[in-house]
């Protein structure tokens with residue numbers, strides 16, 4: 001099977017709302033009200049935006065009760081990403097996946113998202129919030145594989161555990177491609193921004209990213225930290241250890257990582273429920 005085949009019928013269902021919203025946001029004449037109206041078409045998303053904007057993630061000064069109010073402090077870029085991220089979580093929710101516990105999968109992804117944002121903040125990366133969506137979606141290719149090729153996926157999982165090799169390496173052996181490639185192919189088919197495609201493609205091999213290796217490194221480290229903290233797995237039995245050279249690239253020490261882990265644990269406990277509870 002080729003990567004294109006495996007994402008084939010997912011391509012038919014791009015996240016509609018994301019593109020609708022993008023159009024309104026890109027129109028210079030749009031007001032917060034116009035944008036809010038698009039969001040209100042989706043009650044579940046509206047509820048989620050309100051929940052998220054009232055959560056410690058944003059720490060608003062006063063209670064946020066309307067989408068318009070939420071929009072005054074959620075940046076437009078972040079809004080697009082938030083919509084895409086939550087829409088993806090929704091669309092995969094009903095999928096019967098026997099191989100992994102879908103809740104654990106998202107917990108790992110949220111852990112990676114929060115971790116990436118914390119690292120970005122720690123090293124003074126501009127616009128730290130842009131790491132959030134990348135963290136949420138970094139392993140999306142795995143969901144596609146679990147659904148489309150469950151037998152082979154099981155084989156890959158078992159092989160990874162038995163051989164103490166990273167899942168993405170074993171996947172290449174079993175499927176002929178890995179979940180990072182599948183995620184990237186999906187994003188490509190959806191015509192998402194190049195940065196998202198490249199970082200997802202290289203989240204296990206950050207130095208292979210041509211234009212976004214720094215972003216990919218941040219996601220890569222956050223992914224490992226999320227595994228190490230055991231914030232639940234994406235079904236990956238074995239996680240590679242932290243690469244000292246990559247830490248150096250970001251001017252981070254093991255001590256910094258220990259500090260970040262403590263912060264991440266706290267944030268994770270406060271935030272995960274907001275994302276995973278429905279409505």
Ligand SMILES: [Fe+2]
Nearest residue numbers: 138139203204
């Ligand atoms: Fe991964």
Ligand SMILES: [Fe+2]
Nearest residue numbers: 138139223234
């Ligand atoms: Fe991961």
